Amino acid sequence: MGIGTALALAGAASAALFAGVGSAIGVGRGGQAAAGVVTEDPNKFSQVLILQLLPGTQGIYGLLIAFIALSRLGVMSGSPADLSVGTGLMYFFACAPMAFVGLVSAMQQAKASVASIGLVAKRPDQFGKSMIFPAMVETYAILALLVSILAINGIPS
Amino acid sequence: MSVLPMKRISVIGLRKDRKAILETIQRSEAVEIDMTPLSGAGEDIFTKIDVSSSSQIFTKNADSAEKALEIINTAAPEKTSLLSSFEGRREMSVEDFTSNVSRREAIMKDVQDILRLEKELIQAKADIPKIQTQIEALSPWLTLDLPLSYKGTKKTAVFIGSFSDAVTEESITVRLSELAPEADCDVNVIYTSNEISSAVIVCMKKDADAVDNALRHMNFSRPPASDIVPSKLQEQYENDIKDCDRKIEEINGMLAGYAEERDDIRFIRDYYTMRADKYEVIGALEQSDRTFLLSGFIPAAAAPALEEKISSRFDACVEITDPGENEDVPVALSNNGFAAPVEGVIESYSMPGKGELDPTMPVAVFYYFMFGMMLSDFAYGLLMTVATALILKKFKNMEAGMKRSMKMFCYCGIGTMFSGILFGSYFGDAPTVVAKLFFGKDFVIPPLYVDPISNSMKVLVFSFAIGIIHLFAGLILNMYQAIKQGRIVDAVSDSLFWMLLVGGLILYGMTTDMVVNMFPGALTKLPAPVGTIGAVFAVIGAAGILVMGGRDSRNWGKRLAKGAYALYGVTGYLSDILSYSRLLALGLATSVISTVFNSMGQMVSENLVHSNILGALIGVILFLVIFLIGHGLNMAINALGAYVHANRLQFVEFFGKFYNGGGRKFEPFAVKTKYFKIKED
Structure with missing residues (x-):
C-alpha cells in the first residue's frame, strides 16, 4: 500500500473530520442558546430545537463525502486499491472543499442560529423567517458538497 | 387561490342588546373589530367606556386558574400520551357550559385555596433551612448542661459566651488576671475550633462587674438567650423540621386531591379568558347613552348571513360597505x-x-x-x-x-x-x-x-431545470400581477425582458461545447439555429433592460447607467439557479x-x-x-x-x-379558549 492510498484516505477522513468538528461546535453553541430560551418558555422547545440542529448538516455532508470516497477507494469492501501519488492527491483535494467549507460554515451558521434563537425567544411568530438566516449560510456548504461530489466522481479509476 | 375580498361592517344597536349582539358576532368568528377611535361626525356623542378594571379582574382570574393548574400538575402529574398534543380542545355542550358558569364562585374559591396552599408550601419549604442554621449555631454549646441565658447562683456569677478564635483555658485565665487582677475566675472551655471557641467562666458575684469589663475587652460575645438546655433545644428544633416535613407532605396530599377538579379549573380559565376578550371589545366600542356603534372588517362572503342574523334578532342597523382606499384592511386567504x-x-x-x-x-x-x-x-x-x-x-x-x-x-x-x-x-x-x-x-x-x-450529473441538471421552471413561474406571476393592476410597462420591462434574457442565454449556452462539456453525459448539445434564436432573445432582453431598467430617471445618461446596473442583476439569476443544486445534494x-x-x-x-x-x-x-x-x-x-x-x-x-408581502393577517373576534370548545346548537 503506497502513499497515494494514504493521501486519498487522509482526504476522505478529513471531510468527515473537519465538517464533523464544525457541526459539533455549531450544534453545541446552538444548544446553549436554546436551553436558555427553554428555561424561560418550555413551549418553544420544538422551534429552538430546529434552529439548534441547522448547523448539524455539515457533519452529515462530511460523512457523505467520506463515504463516497471510501467506497470508491474500496476501503468499505476491505480491499483498498493501490493508488499512485497523483491519484491520491486528486482524492485529497477533491475532499478539501467539504472539509474546510464544512468546518467554517458550520461555525458561522451557528452564530446565525444563535441569533435566530434569540429572535424566536422574543417573537415566536417570526419562526419562518428566523429559519432562513442560518439556511443562507448553509448554501456555501451545499456548494462545497456539490464540488466535492463532482470532483470525486470525475477522478479516473 | 385568492385573497378574500373584505367589506367593512358597521352595526348600530341599543345598549340593552349589546351583550347579545357581541356574542352573536363572537360565535360567528367572522368579524375583526376595528379598535381605532371614531373621528368626524358623532365624535361628541359617542365615547368609549373604560372597562380596564373589570377586564383586569377577569384576566387575573384566568391567570390564577392557569397557575392553579400548574400547581396541581406538580403535585399530581397528569398522565398524558405522546399523541395528546394532537387532541385539540374538547367539546362542551351549552347546558354543561351554563351549569358550570353557575358554579364559578365555588370553583374560584377552590382556585384561591390552591394558591393559598401553595404559599404555605413555599413557606414550609423555606423554614427548613432556617431551622437548620439555628441547629448549626447551637453546635458549640451542645455539651453544656445549663441553659444559655444562665446568670449564676446566689454567690457566683456565670458568663457563657464565645471567642472568635481558638483559645485555651490557660490563655483566658492569663488574660483575665491581667485585665481584672482582683477577680478569681474558673474558666471552662467547652468547645474550640479555628472560628469559634465557647467558654463558661465562673467568678464570685462581687467580682462580676470587673470580669464583665475584662471579657468585653477580650471580644467575648454572648449567645442568643434561651432558657432551655442546648441539647433539649436541639431536640426541639429537630421536631420543628419534622413538623415542616409533615406539613409539606400534607399540603402535597391536599393539592393532589384537587386533581379531580382539574376540568372545572380548566373551564374557569377559559370562561374568564372569554370574558376578558369580550370586555376588551366593549372597551373599543363607541357608546352613547342608549346606543352603541361597532365597526370592523368581514369577508364579503360571510357578510349577508351575519347581517341577516343580527337585523332579524335585534333592533339594530347593520351596514356593509366597501373599505376605503387607504384603510388598513386585514388579509385572509382562501384555497x-x-x-x-x-x-x-x-x-x-x-x-x-x-x-x-x-x-x-x-x-x-x-x-x-x-x-x-x-x-x-x-x-x-x-x-x-x-x-x-x-x-x-x-x-x-x-x-x-x-x-x-x-x-x-x-x-x-x-x-x-x-x-x-x-x-x-x-x-x-x-x-x-x-x-x-x-x-x-x-x-x-x-x-x-x-x-x-x-448519475449525479443528470440529477444536477434535472435540479437546475426544476429551478429554472420555478424562477420563470415567479417571473410569470410577477407579469400577471402587473398586467392585472394595469402596469403594462412594468410587466414587460421587469418580467418579460428578464425571461427573454435568461431564457435566451440558457438556450444559447446549451449549443456551446463549453457548457455541454461541463455536464458530461447529462446534457445533449442543441442544434446551432436554436443558439441563434437564444442569442437574439438574449440581446432583445438585455437591450430592453438597459433602456427600461432605470426608467424612473428623466435624465437619459442617468437612466442608461441605472439600466446597466440592472443588467448586472443577471449574475443574481446564475446564483439563484445554482442554489437549486441543494435539491440534488440533500437528496x-x-x-x-x-x-x-x-x-x-x-x-x-x-x-x-x-x-x-x-x-x-x-x-x-x-x-x-x-x-x-x-x-x-x-x-x-x-x-x-x-x-x-x-x-x-x-x-x-x-x-x-414577485412577492413582497406586508399584509396584516385577519384576526376575527372569536372564542379563544384553550381547553374547551363550546358546541353550538
Whole structure:
C-alpha cells in the first residue's frame, strides 16, 4: 500500500473530520442558546430545537463525502486499491472543499442560529423567517458538497 | 387561490342588546373589530367606556386558574400520551357550559385555596433551612448542661459566651488576671475550633462587674438567650423540621386531591379568558347613552348571513360597505384542500400586501415536489403520509394550525414517494441488501428516471431545470400581477425582458461545447439555429433592460447607467439557479446515508446469517436494530433539512421574483379558549 492510498484516505477522513468538528461546535453553541430560551418558555422547545440542529448538516455532508470516497477507494469492501501519488492527491483535494467549507460554515451558521434563537425567544411568530438566516449560510456548504461530489466522481479509476 | 375580498361592517344597536349582539358576532368568528377611535361626525356623542378594571379582574382570574393548574400538575402529574398534543380542545355542550358558569364562585374559591396552599408550601419549604442554621449555631454549646441565658447562683456569677478564635483555658485565665487582677475566675472551655471557641467562666458575684469589663475587652460575645438546655433545644428544633416535613407532605396530599377538579379549573380559565376578550371589545366600542356603534372588517362572503342574523334578532342597523382606499384592511386567504395546507408557510413569511395575489397554489405545487426531491425515498414518504393520515383520522378535534401542518406533511410525503420512485430509493438500497443477505438473490428495483449516486450529473441538471421552471413561474406571476393592476410597462420591462434574457442565454449556452462539456453525459448539445434564436432573445432582453431598467430617471445618461446596473442583476439569476443544486445534494445525502446504514447492518450480520439457525436469528435481529435506529435517525434529520430548504427556496428564490408581502393577517373576534370548545346548537 503506497502513499497515494494514504493521501486519498487522509482526504476522505478529513471531510468527515473537519465538517464533523464544525457541526459539533455549531450544534453545541446552538444548544446553549436554546436551553436558555427553554428555561424561560418550555413551549418553544420544538422551534429552538430546529434552529439548534441547522448547523448539524455539515457533519452529515462530511460523512457523505467520506463515504463516497471510501467506497470508491474500496476501503468499505476491505480491499483498498493501490493508488499512485497523483491519484491520491486528486482524492485529497477533491475532499478539501467539504472539509474546510464544512468546518467554517458550520461555525458561522451557528452564530446565525444563535441569533435566530434569540429572535424566536422574543417573537415566536417570526419562526419562518428566523429559519432562513442560518439556511443562507448553509448554501456555501451545499456548494462545497456539490464540488466535492463532482470532483470525486470525475477522478479516473 | 385568492385573497378574500373584505367589506367593512358597521352595526348600530341599543345598549340593552349589546351583550347579545357581541356574542352573536363572537360565535360567528367572522368579524375583526376595528379598535381605532371614531373621528368626524358623532365624535361628541359617542365615547368609549373604560372597562380596564373589570377586564383586569377577569384576566387575573384566568391567570390564577392557569397557575392553579400548574400547581396541581406538580403535585399530581397528569398522565398524558405522546399523541395528546394532537387532541385539540374538547367539546362542551351549552347546558354543561351554563351549569358550570353557575358554579364559578365555588370553583374560584377552590382556585384561591390552591394558591393559598401553595404559599404555605413555599413557606414550609423555606423554614427548613432556617431551622437548620439555628441547629448549626447551637453546635458549640451542645455539651453544656445549663441553659444559655444562665446568670449564676446566689454567690457566683456565670458568663457563657464565645471567642472568635481558638483559645485555651490557660490563655483566658492569663488574660483575665491581667485585665481584672482582683477577680478569681474558673474558666471552662467547652468547645474550640479555628472560628469559634465557647467558654463558661465562673467568678464570685462581687467580682462580676470587673470580669464583665475584662471579657468585653477580650471580644467575648454572648449567645442568643434561651432558657432551655442546648441539647433539649436541639431536640426541639429537630421536631420543628419534622413538623415542616409533615406539613409539606400534607399540603402535597391536599393539592393532589384537587386533581379531580382539574376540568372545572380548566373551564374557569377559559370562561374568564372569554370574558376578558369580550370586555376588551366593549372597551373599543363607541357608546352613547342608549346606543352603541361597532365597526370592523368581514369577508364579503360571510357578510349577508351575519347581517341577516343580527337585523332579524335585534333592533339594530347593520351596514356593509366597501373599505376605503387607504384603510388598513386585514388579509385572509382562501384555497382548495390541496393548496391550503401551505398557507402556514405563506403566513410565516408574510401575508400578501395590498393588491398582491395569493401565492399559495404555485407555492404548494413546488413545495410538495421540492420537499420530496430533498427527502427522496419512497419508504420515508410512505411512512410520513401514513402516519400523518392516521393522526388526522384519529384526532378529528385537532386545532386548525396543527391540522394544516399535518396535511402539509401528508402531501409532502406523497411528493417524497414520487421522487423515491423516480430515483429508485426504498430505505436506500434496502431491497437489494435484504435480497442478497437473507435470500442470496440479486434483486434491484430500477429507478424510473436515474440512480442519483452513479448519475449525479443528470440529477444536477434535472435540479437546475426544476429551478429554472420555478424562477420563470415567479417571473410569470410577477407579469400577471402587473398586467392585472394595469402596469403594462412594468410587466414587460421587469418580467418579460428578464425571461427573454435568461431564457435566451440558457438556450444559447446549451449549443456551446463549453457548457455541454461541463455536464458530461447529462446534457445533449442543441442544434446551432436554436443558439441563434437564444442569442437574439438574449440581446432583445438585455437591450430592453438597459433602456427600461432605470426608467424612473428623466435624465437619459442617468437612466442608461441605472439600466446597466440592472443588467448586472443577471449574475443574481446564475446564483439563484445554482442554489437549486441543494435539491440534488440533500437528496443524495438521504440515499447515501441510508446506504451506509444498510451496509453496516449487512457487515454485522453477514457471517451470522450463514452460520446456523440461532446465528441467523441473531443476525436478523442485529440487522433490524441497526436498520430501525439508522433509518429513524436519517429520516428525522433529512426531513428537517428538506423542510428548512423547501422553505428557503420559496422565500428567497421564488418570492424574490414577485412577492413582497406586508399584509396584516385577519384576526376575527372569536372564542379563544384553550381547553374547551363550546358546541353550538
